[in-house]
Amino acid sequence: MKKNTPTSKTRKFLILKRLLNGEHLSYQHLADDYFVSRSSIANDIVYVKRLLAEDNTPLEFDNSGSYLKCKEIKRQDIIKRVISKLNQEKNSDAKKLFLDEELYENVKSSLTGVENACSLRISDLYIENVVLIITILIQRGRKGHHIESFNMKDLLKIQSLKNYPIVSQLLQSVGEENSYQFNDNELRYLSYIILANGINFLMKDELIPEVINKRVNKLVKDVGNGLSRNFANDQQLIKDLSLHIYQMLLRLKTHTTVINPILVDIKISYPKTYGVVWYFLNNFALENNLQISDDEIGFITIHFQAALERKKTNKKILFVCPHGIGTSSLALAQLKRILPTNAIIKTAAVIDLADRNLKDTDLIVSTEPLPQMKIPVVKISPLLTKNDLKNVMDKYIDTTILDDQKEEHDKLNLSQKVVNLLKHHISFFKDEKLPTIIDQLLDFNDWDSDEQKNCYLNTVNNRESLQSTYLGNGIAIPHGDPKMITNSCIAVAILNRPLNWGNNKTDIICLLMIADQDKKTIEPFMSLIMKGIKDKEWFIKKMTEFE
Incomplete structure (x- = not known):
């Protein structure tokens, strides 16, 4: 029997599966089952708790052992x-514990077949999400694990309910083709899920409630202030966000989310944008009594990053030739063909270059040798060769990357305003309890009264009860209602050992006390935080500069 003992890599997922199936598991019981020590099981449980923390779900304990208390939907x-995590890790053995891949393919085939027959249009990401949800529900249902009653009132709030019969028919067809009969609860729940996952004819822009549009406009304004950008006239951003957030709100009603397969890449590639969006979405969640996952924050970050890319200044390129016209017209035409359409290309004669203001020029392309210049220069032949074209594109890309790196560097060189908010507000703590730490951080601010301080603390606690402000790598960013702040301040606690923070552990607590009028300080500080999540030692060293 011992030869069939699972590996440590698989064992932790077996334990999770048993917990999800409703078992109460003691360390000793598990150690006996898998022929390992209790310390090995303890390590497995730590890993399981980390997985559960991603869905804000605690692992409970009683006399019979560890167990999950959450509902079936959770x-x-x-x-x-x-399953998403195991897909990324390419751990097919563990994945088989949670997903019947044959059933998944059958459900996908059934759903896409009905989708085509009914002339529906669903994005690939959303259809994969719906297929996975239906597959898991059927798997669990076959083993007697059914979702709890789903409130029909929630479904009635959806626009275009006239299409409910089509969705119901779609689901019944999928069920019949996979030998499963959805009960009324499951039909209502899955109908809601499909309506919340982007079927175009059910989600026309004009049907998005006005209250959603108002919330989105406020979010766009707040994030714009935080990023020092004005997105008020970006109708594409507003339209895309309104649709996404409307669908997100529908998903949140059923406590489901679309797994974001590129979340880690988003955090790494766009840390500044992610950090600012995270902060203001936290405020959005508090104002609307929501719990928004990191997956959703990542998707919304992409919308704002796309808007930032659209606002980037066009590159100005100066094409230099002997006389500014004529013999080099062919080269100029070829340049325009290979460079981005938003690149601004102007021409100049060599003789005029010395007197020309080059302040706004990003790149010079010249058919003639030029003296040493501060601006990047690419020397080409009048008849551009393949190698010339490659050199121009390489240099153009280099200038774009350098601009992005310069922008990030500038954000880490904090403005005096941010320095003042942090200066002398850094404390190192040894073995103090969390309430004491938070109280000392609050004391760094210049409050108008104890009542104001206590009211702000209440809003901080209310936010944490709704959604943890843990951001990653042991860093938490608690903050409350900015309307209750008169004087802005940022206070940082660095702990000698981690303390529990929701379902995670933190050893760095950054208490943000930022008034509405100081929203623009969020971007540079969140840039620090996101870099600190990647490199905690660097962050601690940086904070010592403000002691």
């Missing part, structure tokens, strides 16, 4: 996230 959501 259990299925955890399974969905675990």
